[in-house]
Each structure stands twice: as C-alpha cells, then as structure tokens.
Amino acid sequence: MKTAIALAALPGFISSAQAQFYGLTALHSGSPIHFLPVNAAGESLHLGGISTHYCPEDFQQEGGCPNTVMTNFGGGNGGLSMGALVPGGQMVYVDSKCGAMKYTQPHSAFIPVGASTDGFSFTQGPGFGTLSWGNGFVACNDTGDGTWSVYAVLPNVTLPDVPRCFGFDAIATNETKPAAWEYT
Numbered sequence: 001m002k003t004a005i006a007l008a009a010l011p012g013f014i015s016s017a018q019a020q021f022y023g024l025t026a027l028h029s030g031s032p033i034h035f036l037p038v039n040a041a042g043e044s045l046h047l048g049g050i051s052t053h054y055c056p057e058d059f060q061q062e063g064g065c066p067n068t069v070m071t072n073f074g075g076g077n078g079g080l081s082m083g084a085l086v087p088g089g090q091m092v093y094v095d096s097k098c099g100a101m102k103y104t105q106p107h108s109a110f111i112p113v114g115a116s117t118d119g120f121s122f123t124q125g126p127g128f129g130t131l132s133w134g135n136g137f138v139a140c141n142d143t144g145d146g147t148w149s150v151y152a153v154l155p156n157v158t159l160p161d162v163p164r165c166f167g168f169d170a171i172a173t174n175e176t177k178p179a180a181w182e183y184t
C-alpha cells in the first residue's frame, strides 16, 4: 500500500496499466449538494462550479494537455493527491484552523504549519469507490458564488449546521488519467 501512495504522488511514474485516478461526487440524498462534483478552484476544493486548470502553451501545442474541465484525484490511502501531471504533483491538505480541504500549488511542496496531508482512506467497491476521512466530509455554502467549500471534519472545529453545511459521502469513479496538467 505504501508503494501505491508513493506512486500516486508522482503521476509521471505511474504506468497506464496501474493508473488509478478517480473523480469524486458528493452524495447526500435530499440535500442541495446531492450529486455535485468535487472541483479544484483557487487552491481549495469545492462542490459544484468548475475546475480551474492551467496547462503551459508549449504542451498545448503538442497536444499534451488533458482536455477536461474536471478534477480528479489519486491515492487516498493516507495521503490524497490531485490528478495532476505537473512534475512533483499536487497534494491535498487539511487546514488545521477550520478543516478546509486545500491543495499545494504547482512546483511547491509548501503546506501551512499544522495542516494534515494524512488520514484519508479509500475503499474500492464493485461499482464505485469511497474516499473517507475519520470524522467525515462536510460542504458549506460559504463561498458566495453558489459553490460549496469542502471541509474534512476536525474534532476541535465546529462547522455551522444544516442548511449552511451538509455532511456527504465522497463517491469515486474510476478514471485512467490525470484530469489536468495542474490545478490553480
């Protein structure tokens, strides 16, 4: 399992036969977040909206840019990586002040003091996988643009209740390749 995590953090080293990337979708039936996709936008994870990607022009000209408007992920046993091609990858981390789920900038391993990159677990079912975090995931409508911020619940952080925030299950669907060169 350790090997799989290490490989997932280095997308360039994964052979296509072993690649395991997945998009995430929120499930909470009867809530406004049911079936919203988890997207990367502005260095943090959101439900809804669009994924913010960047791909350098020279790769674009060579046709090397993933042609998607989605966000996907790799790993999830311990650490969780963004499905990004950029050398060095991008890691998801959990902010210690509020539990917000964020990700490292391209070409930087900087993670704020106290933030956690560990503690995720991924289980593969017959039809789909599930990404888990000890105290669960919650989405809150605090962005002001109609999207929802994604939080990994921390034991010492109290998030607002329904209808501002909703807990959800993060359901994973298999994808074969990273969805972006890098997420911005």
Ligand SMILES: *[C@@H]1O[C@H](CO)[C@@H](O)[C@H](O)[C@H]1NC(C)=O
Binding pocket: 096, 097, 098, 114, 154, 156, 157
């Ligand atoms: C919650 O606990 C963690 C670990 O002890 C700590 O790093 C973090 O600052 C705490 N957060 C808050 C909001 O108190």
Ligand SMILES: *[C@@H]1O[C@H](CO)[C@@H](O)[C@H](O)[C@H]1NC(C)=O
Binding pocket: 020, 124, 126, 127, 128, 174
């Ligand atoms: C997803 O990929 C995993 C690992 O390769 C595999 O075990 C599982 O059957 C796949 N699930 C689907 C629905 O294709």
Ligand SMILES: *[C@@H]1O[C@H](CO)[C@@H](O)[C@H](O)[C@H]1NC(C)=O
Binding pocket: 141, 142, 143, 144, 145, 146, 163, 164
């Ligand atoms: C979030 O939800 C609350 C409760 O429904 C609502 O009052 C508020 O206007 C919403 N905020 C945003 C930014 O959508």
